[in-house]
Amino acid sequence: MQTLEHSQKIIELDRVCFSFTNAEVIKDVSLKVHKGDYIGIIGPNGGGKTTLLKLMLGLLKPQDGTIKLFDQDIKNFKDWSKIGYVPQKTHIEMNFPVTVEEAVAMGRYGKRGLFRFPTKEDKEKTIQALKQVDMLEFRKRQISDLSGGQQQRVFIARALACEPEVIFLDEPTVGVDIKTQKQFYTLLRKLNKELSLTLVLVSHELDVVAHEATELGYINRTLEYYGDPNEFLKGAYFHELIGKGGIHN
Amino acid sequence: MFDIFSYSFMVRGLEAGIIIALIAPLIGIFLVLRRYSLIADTLSHVSLAGVAIGLILKINPLITAIITSVIASIAIEKLRLSRKVFGESGLAIFLSGSLALAIVLISLAHGFSVDLFNYLFGSITTVKQIDVSIIGGLGIFVIALIIAFYKELVYITVDEEAARVSGIPTAFINLLLIILAALTVSLAMPIVGVLLIAALIVIPVVSALQLRTSFKKTILIAEIISVFSVISGIIASFYLNLSPGGTIVLITIAIFIASLFLKENK
Secondary structure, three states, rough: OOHHHHEEEEEEEEEEEOOOOEEEEEEEEEEEOOOEEEEEEOOOOOOHHHHHHHHHOOOOOOEEEEEEOOOOOOOOOOOOOHHEEEEEEOOOOOOOOHHHHHHHHHHHHHOOOOOOOOOOOHHHHHHHHHHOOOOOOHHHOHHHHHOHHHHHHHHHHHHHHOOEEEEEEOOOOOOOHHHHHHHHHHHHHHHHHHHOOOEEOOOOOOHHHHHOOEEEEEEEEEEEEEHHHHHHHHHHHHHHHHHHHHOOO | OOOHHHOOHHHHHHHHHHHHHHHHHHHHHHHHOOOOOHHHHHHHHHHHHHHHHHHHHHHOOHHHHHHHHHHHHHHHHHHHOOOOOOOOOHHHHHHHHHHHHHHHHHHHHHHHHHHHHHHHHHHHHHOOOOOOOHHHHHHHHHHHHHHHHHHHHOOOOOOHHHHHHHHHHHHHHHHHHHHHHHHHHHHHHHHOOOOOOOHHHHHHHHHHOOOOOHHHHHHHHHHHHHHHHHHHHHHHHHOOOHHHHHOOOOOOOOHHHHHHHHHHHO
């Protein structure tokens, strides 16, 4: 059963290239993500981690190569409610007059579609998502009143609210203290195991990713490694990278 | 006591003023939170050029102002998306360009300078019955569209990328917002004047934001501030013989200052 489910392809990149005006950021990247995978993407700053994530989300368009989500070319992909996204915290304006509940309810908006008002079901799913991240008691609070770790949970809840099959996270623990980070990764592990949610996590913390993820991708313009995190740590390859200064452990 | 209501031009002014007071914060909250406040200023100057065109062509200036500002708003959004100009500099170009156009048109036809002065600083005596009808109709249109696209507007305001990933057509919603802003600005112009419309869109919202409450409550509070300022401003200007536009804005600023103190005591 596990293997049958696992064979379902969630994301597939085939020789994807992407350049900003002059600089080639992503070159010839091919990878497959299957249902239930927990992918950690690491790499040096400017190595293209976030760009790769944005390509997978359709926020950027590749100059070359193809990207498929759920076996469908991303250009024709419409089923966005299968996808949850937790952006880098720096992209979110924290002083907004938005309560926790309002923020999480937004996760349902895309699913509901244009000209449709939120329903009772949306409200229930919002509450359920808040329970999953253990933030229900904060639902009437303004987001800006919460700690960094609590805010991050709210954005996970927002991603969960649309009942996605895969969640993309971009450096979710930046600016969060170690203890909160631990709780955060425990939560991700739980979501991955219990809901068999596929996770794609971009991070600069090799040690965390190596311990949490089931698959590890090391990107520095090209995808230099993709596979078992333990093999990566053991391999001569890893030491070579440390030697080159490509990794800060 | 209420002899203000015996003057039909005052009643028209109040009617139009209340409609605008209701629309301005609805648009304003999305503009302010997206750091787009300056666009209200820009579009008001574009509307002024529209008014000048209307006066020259002898068409109702409200209609030409609406058309001009909607066309300009689409051009502004296209320019922003093209990333050919840096940051807000596109807005500055439109602002000075349309002001220049207005001045050149005025100098071409010397006769209408008094009328234009009214549009600059606002005068409720310039509100005609047809204006109230146009403002009422478009006001309903703007409010209906905001209700229809409320959740999408909120989502792109809070987190545009996540909104895009969730499948919301963000380019369309952005365009819709800027066109609604153009409509609102050209609607509000005859009441508070070109120079003051930005204030009515921005200040009630900024005051309400000081109270740090939910999105919906913030809108509600901004609405109350806006409607109160317009009604009390028009009444005060009538009895004290003041400029209504200026009075309304000074009241909103007084409320804004009060909101700052309220925040400190909170």
